[in-house]
Amino acid sequence: MKYDLEFNPDRYRVETAETEGKRLVYRAYEDLVYVKRPSAPEYQKMNIYVPEAYWEGDSIGAYDRNTAPVFLANTVGGYMPGKPEKPGNNHLGRTNTLFQALLHGYVAVSVGARGRGLTGEDGSFIGCAPACIVDLKAAVRYLKYNRDRICGSMSHIISNGTSAGGALSALLGVTGNHPDYESFLEEAGAACAEDDIFAASCYCPITNLEHGDMAYEWEFNGYDNYQRMHGIRDEKTGERKMVPLTGIQSAEQRKMSDELKILFPAYVNGLHLKDEKGNCLKLEEDGNGSFKEYVKARVMESIQKAMEEGTDFSGFPWITVRKGKAVDVDFEQYVAYRTRMKTTPAFDEVALTTPENELFGNKTTASRHFTRFSLEHSKAGGTMAEEGQIRRMNPMNYIGDKTCDTAPYFRIRHGASDRDTSLAVSALLAAALREQGIQVDYHLPWGLPHAGDYDLPELFSWIDGICR
Ligand code: DHB
DSSP, X not given: OOOOOOOOTTOOEEEEEEETTEEEEEEEEEEEEOBSSOSXXXXXXXXXXXXXXXXXXXXXXXXXXXXXXXXXXXXXXXXXXXXXXXXXXXXXXXXXXXXXXXXXTOEEEEXXXXXXXXXXXXXXXXXXXXXXXXXXXXXHHHHHHTTTTSSSEEEEEEEEEETHHHHHHHHHHHOTTOGGGHHHHHHHTBOSSOOOOSEEEEESOOOOHHHHHHHHHHHHTTOOEEEEEEEEXXXXXXXXXXXEEEEEOOHHHHHHHHHHHTTHHHHHHHHOOBOTTSOBOOOOTTSOSHHHHHXXXXXXXXXXXXXXXXXXXXXXXXXXXXXTEEEEEOHHHHHHHHOBOSOSSSSSOTTSOSHHHHHTOOSSOSOOBOSHHHHHTOSSOOOBOOHHHHHHTOGGGTTTOTTSOOOSEEEEEOXXXXXXXXXXXXXXXXXXXXXXXXXXXXXXXXXXXXXXXXXXHHHHHHHHHHHO
């Protein structure tokens, strides 16, 4: 089947949603396949929602039908395929992000994308990298191609995502119109339009995957007890349930941790990054240095903000507070407090068992390695992903690249209790963007784990500020 990429403004339903005492009437344009030749049309589609008030001549806040920013939320988690969602309640029964975005006056778009593990009719894997980013770019092209037919300002597309979705939001923001993705967009039949966006909101981005292992060990080396939730099938009911998994790293894993940790300084130093004051961000061989101080300073900012908002830090002997100011934090004890979640290597697993191994598969191979280190240590006889496939998934490779149109605004949030990836990952992303003159609002909210969309009023006021 061939899909028409011309948006029909008359094909909508007026719907009403009510949650937590709030009522919303909106136009729903659903199941819009955004490429001409989808390999997985149930994922390569999006839903667009517009507040009905805009047709009654009303404005919401500062916005009207033409000026409303377009809030583009991806539904990717775990690098798995994601389907577009609807405004309503989330799994906790609370008003979801789409509903809140509509209520705030944005045109709310929920976009699906292919992801790891997805198979085509012939059984081949069709959701490996870079399928997910190609799909998000194709969705942006669809919106821009139809800019005169869809409500909202296509000059103000703000993407949003969490975790793998946060990584994709960052990648989408950085790589606008980059030729690296062109042949994939062409193959899928993306609309003839641009794919750069105005801003990217990224919660706990699981990004920079090929350096994630060394960054993780830079933080967690020496902390060998791990704990995480683990999905299993209940033997009696057959249902999937989450159970805690705890353990201690083996001697072999500890050795790999030592080896990976010492690779990180050379990577950081090779980026030649500077902080806002122009100081070089570097690491010594032992992992200490100005970059570590930079991350520590972000943690102190986090503590300071939480303290001003009423958090009591008296039970934290490793945080020094003087006259209401956080003046020091023992970084090692802070890492011990966060605890290790993943065993070594955290992302490119030597037994090829992680989501990322599967992300870097290809049509015929379910999972592959994407670092030389894990290829050399492979216990699964793994093969290596192509250099281009790995490159296209990492925004760090495109920051400052003049052949792309990078969004001028980024908002990065990484919970100060997150252990899914190292804080260094988001810190490097923020620093690299800032150095290119991009406005980056970066913060590590205290007490928050690996999560997203927890501060929508602040996110929306940031969006309103940059769209003014
Ligand atoms: C996600 C979490 C991870 O720890 C990871 O390695 C990849 C993706 C996620 O929640 O999307």
